[in-house]
Amino acid sequence: MDKSQFLVWLMTNPDMSDALHLLSATEIAQRLQAGTLTSRALVDALLARYHALNKKVGAFTYLAEPDVIAQAEASDLRRKQGKALGPLDGIPVAIKDNIAVKGQPLTCSSKMLAKLISPYDAHVIEALRAAGAIIYGRLNMDEFAMGSSTENSALQKTYNPWDLARIPGGSSGGSAAALAAGLVPLALGSDTGGSIRQPASHCGVVGLKPTYGLISRYGLVAFASSLDQIGPMARSIDDCELLLNALATPDARDMTCFDKEQRTSLPPVAVNQLRIGIPRGILDKGVGQEVAAATRAAIDFYRSQGATIVEVDLPSSDLAVPTYYVVATAEASSNLARYDGVRYGHRSAQATTPVEMMTLSRSEGFGPEVKRRILLGTFVLSAGYADAYYVRALRARSKILSEHLAALEKVDVILTPTVPTPAFKAGEKISDPLQLYLEDIFTIPANLAGLPALSVPCGKSQHLPVGFHLVGAPLSEKKLFAASRVFEAAHSYRHQQAPL
Amino acid sequence: MSESTWEIVIGLEVHVQLRTRTKVFASVPWGFGEEPNEQVDPVVLGLPGTLPVVNRAAVEQAILFGLVVDATIPERCAWDRKNYFYPDNPKNYQLTQKDFPVTLGGQVEIELPGPSRNVMGEHKSIRLHHAHLEEDVGKLSHSGSGSLVDYNRAGVPLLEIVTEPDLRSATEAAAFLNALVTMLTQAGVADCDMEKGQLRCDANVSVRRLGDTQLGTRTETKNLNSISGVRDCIQYEAARQIRELEEGRKITQETRGWNAVNARGYVLRDKEDAHDYRYFPDPDIPTLKISRATVERLQKLVPERPFHRQRRYMEKLGLPYTSASVLIADKALADWFEAAVMAYPKNPSGIANWVVNDLLRDLSVVTTAVDSFSETTPIKVSLADCRIKPAQLAGLVKITDEGVISKQQAKEVFAEMFRTGQEAGDIVNAKGLRQNSDAGELEKIIQEVIADPAVAKSIAEYRAGNEKAINALKGPIMKRTQGKANPAMIDQLLRKHLG
Structure with a gap:
């Protein structure tokens, strides 16, 4: 555009304010490209906001300012030389603390790994660097991604920017809180049973758990390998898709990651062609009144846009939570066995023999929820119990998968609330793990079935954000984005600002 | 002790390091004699976030082994986690194949020692149960000030070859290992250098009275690292079990160790202390399909x-x-x-x-x-x-x-x-070594030699019917030709001249 066009655009664009922290990644990309913003200026604004707010919110556990500034300046130089690497060049992406960044802490918010510096980059970090993105600080989480409130972090507390007395959700609570507080435009989370979508819902942002295999897990510290996926989190659908596109590339270092030929994504569907499945009786199951109302409003909206709404039956969904807590803990008990103080991580000073050192290091290094899950997982795999628990859970898992695939033959997406109730108060459920496990009742089936699932802000329960949840067939991410974009465009939840 | 009334039943589990350039789940090379912890990378050390990637060369070596021993190569194989804690085990689980091994069945022909060196002994066929792929672990050593661990060996591809209980003596076990090593090395599957620990063996031994059809309680002796060690250990363990039974005691199912220095076995752990390995399918490695094209290609390499x-x-x-x-x-x-x-x-x-x-x-x-x-x-x-x-x-x-x-x-x-x-x-x-076959020259020499009075006695004896006496004439002839004469021709011409 020429100068006069630019001035008109400047005056008519409501986001063109000093509030750089509220810009979407898509808008930042436009400004960087237009030359009206530098990465350095953006980073300076975000760092100022970080200094002002991070103590209050507790989202970041680590931020290397000189490194961030150097990355921003390198990006600006590339752009100046006409060598910008793409739409993400110069845009900060904050990283959940269970994704490896070379030379930075990889604590998983655990005392066990509090002093670990990663000697390598995860695949997603390599992909982001190749796209020119700025690797921007590390985000708090539940220890080893086990939890739904980020209260299991051994490092610090994180608070919901919408109500600092409440939890941000978890385990990617730092990611969701940083986005809602305007500390960063994009963030990576990881999702094993809802760890991206549940905090996204609680903090009023967008979060995608991609199809299992779409994004390499190389460099993601494993919790439950057959369920874990890294995913993009953002304040808008466009931003979420922009980030996903940079992350979803083949990687031979993860044998479960799709190769080039397997990446056959399903095309988007126009809203008047869209078939939405609602699991029968879904809103009767302990769903809060205002959450149910917001979900019904979303359904009504889609109906008004010409979408077809049908009820679907997923009879085995009731088995999802118990199935998940068998499969996930079994894998976790094995995945977390490597933290023994021998090679890295916390090493007990009390031990006199190698075996004692391993025992004491683990006893001292892990928090109570991690220990609870390791013990549970060890039990369900034990001789004499494996058939009754682990093997049965695998059968239930394949039933849940086949029921979902059958339903998704008839509909494009399955819509539910993301979480039955809005964010609860800090400390309210920490002593009641079973109650806490129900936070993931709607999100867990997508992990068990390896399906893509998206949480989209859709309203409020009093002052607290609420999201709806879309699940699609494998590789239907474009469908999920297209369907939710229609909703987002007609509502004002995009870029909603938490009242900090 | 009356060993003649007892039958010894032996099954072996042989762990062989496969000949590959790199480790089984990581792209780092391996070999013997490097400085400690030089042959490691984030995957080998089990750093958080790392994942295994199957080395296809190791799988192909295992398939080749299967073809060498006439095993069945299944359509697919899969990996399981064997969970146990030990400092030499970087992930505290070992990737192995429990339910879907890379080869099933097969047999190895063995030759027992004959009555003498020049006479062939009995041949026998030893059935294999299966062979599966797994990863080796590191090495823990104890020094005065503490314990040291070297992960160079961790992640080296191992093929575990499991026999049926077909072996009946220490000699048969040794013959089996010799035959196995010959087949493995000749196919290029493994080098089997026992000095470098490239072949280790666990021996399952039980005894029963001759004629019994039920197997006796067995013990497993772990980590035998030479063929003579296997032989000595089996002899020791069978004798021990026979003595126990003859003295009215029972055999306990137990895991044992072997001290090669004093040639004695010892108890490592009994059944109550047996590990619960909590096996489950490894979620990081998808089931591997073995294409028939791969099998056909490898079949051509079978010697x-x-x-x-x-x-x-x-x-x-x-x-x-x-x-x-x-x-x-x-x-x-x-x-x-x-x-x-x-x-x-x-x-x-x-x-x-x-x-x-x-x-x-x-x-x-x-x-x-x-x-x-x-x-x-x-x-x-x-x-x-x-x-x-x-x-x-x-x-x-x-x-x-x-x-x-x-x-x-x-x-x-x-x-x-x-x-x-x-x-x-x-x-x-x-x-100038060519044998002299010129009849004319040779005849001249023969005539000269016959004329020599020194040989007259031999000529007379020959003519009198003593065939052997002719040989006494051949030496001087050969000498005069400097050894170049064709012996057959000398014989023929001599007989002609002596008539």
Whole structure:
């Protein structure tokens, strides 16, 4: 555009304010490209906001300012030389603390790994660097991604920017809180049973758990390998898709990651062609009144846009939570066995023999929820119990998968609330793990079935954000984005600002 | 103790490091003798966030082994986690194949010692249960000040070969291991260097009274790292069990260790302390499909089985047992021998004699100073460096058979050939060794020798009917021809002249 066009655009664009922290990644990309913003200026604004707010919110556990500034300046130089690497060049992406960044802490918010510096980059970090993105600080989480409130972090507390007395959700609570507080435009989370979508819902942002295999897990510290996926989190659908596109590339270092030929994504569907499945009786199951109302409003909206709404039956969904807590803990008990103080991580000073050192290091290094899950997982795999628990859970898992695939033959997406109730108060459920496990009742089936699932802000329960949840067939991410974009465009939840 | 009334039942689990450049789930190379913890990377050390990637070369080596032992190669194989804590185990679980191993069944032919060195012993077929792939662990050592761990060995591809309980003595177990090592090395699947720990063995031993059909309670002795160790351990353990039973005690199912220094076994842990490995399918490695095209391609690499070769040499080529056995033990040597036979098929036994006696003797002689060989560093010549080529040896046997040179001359030609790599014919010409077959010249010499009064007595005896007396005339004739005369021709002409 020429100068006069630019001035008109400047005056008519409501986001063109000093509030750089509220810009979407898509808008930042436009400004960087237009030359009206530098990465350095953006980073300076975000760092100022970080200094002002991070103590209050507790989202970041680590931020290397000189490194961030150097990355921003390198990006600006590339752009100046006409060598910008793409739409993400110069845009900060904050990283959940269970994704490896070379030379930075990889604590998983655990005392066990509090002093670990990663000697390598995860695949997603390599992909982001190749796209020119700025690797921007590390985000708090539940220890080893086990939890739904980020209260299991051994490092610090994180608070919901919408109500600092409440939890941000978890385990990617730092990611969701940083986005809602305007500390960063994009963030990576990881999702094993809802760890991206549940905090996204609680903090009023967008979060995608991609199809299992779409994004390499190389460099993601494993919790439950057959369920874990890294995913993009953002304040808008466009931003979420922009980030996903940079992350979803083949990687031979993860044998479960799709190769080039397997990446056959399903095309988007126009809203008047869209078939939405609602699991029968879904809103009767302990769903809060205002959450149910917001979900019904979303359904009504889609109906008004010409979408077809049908009820679907997923009879085995009731088995999802118990199935998940068998499969996930079994894998976790094995995945977390490597933290023994021998090679890295916390090493007990009390031990006199190698075996004692391993025992004491683990006893001292892990928090109570991690220990609870390791013990549970060890039990369900034990001789004499494996058939009754682990093997049965695998059968239930394949039933849940086949029921979902059958339903998704008839509909494009399955819509539910993301979480039955809005964010609860800090400390309210920490002593009641079973109650806490129900936070993931709607999100867990997508992990068990390896399906893509998206949480989209859709309203409020009093002052607290609420999201709806879309699940699609494998590789239907474009469908999920297209369907939710229609909703987002007609509502004002995009870029909603938490009242900090 | 009355061992004759007892039957010993043995099954072996043999762990073999496969011949691959890199480790089984990481792209880092492995080998013997590096500084501790040099052959590691984030995957080998099990750093958080790392994932295993199956080394296809290791899988193909395992399939090749399966084809060598006539095993079934299933359509797919899969990995499981075996969970146990030990400092040498970087992830505190070991990736192995519990339910879907890479090969199923198969058998190994073994040869038991014969009544003497020259007589072939009994052959037996030992069935295999399966073979599966797994990763080796590191090494923990204890020093005065603490414990040290080296992860160079961690992640080295291991093939665990599990037999059926078909072995009946320590001797059979040793014969099995010898046959297995021969097959593994000849197929290039593994080097089996036991000095480097490339082959380790667990022995499951039980005993029962002769005629019993039920198996007795077995013990498992872990980590035997030599064939003699396996033999000694089985003898010790069988004797121990027989003594226990004869003295009215019971055998406890237990895991045992073996002290090779004092040749005694000891209890590691009993059944109550047995590990619960909490096996479950590894979620990081998808089930691997084994295409029939891969199997067909690998089938072409399967070498002839050693005892098949032995039978062929004895039955088709007429070799004696001893020569055949020496040849089949070394694939390169047997291939060399066969190349020579191809070049001259008329006398395989003659060629075999040269190979087994002369060639092997000279190859094993430490060479100190020929041309490029350093004078200070003795070098044992390998077959690949040997200057004699198979066709050249064939040429030597041929001209000897044809009477061009005598057997005595052939030895001289062979020595020269070994030293220089020249053709037999060239050496014969250069040295003027050609056997004298000129009848005219020879007749003149014969007439002169017959005329010598010194031999008159022998001539008289021959004429009187003593056949052997003619031999006394041959020496002087050969001497006067400087050994170049053709012995057959001398014999023929002598008889003519003596009438």
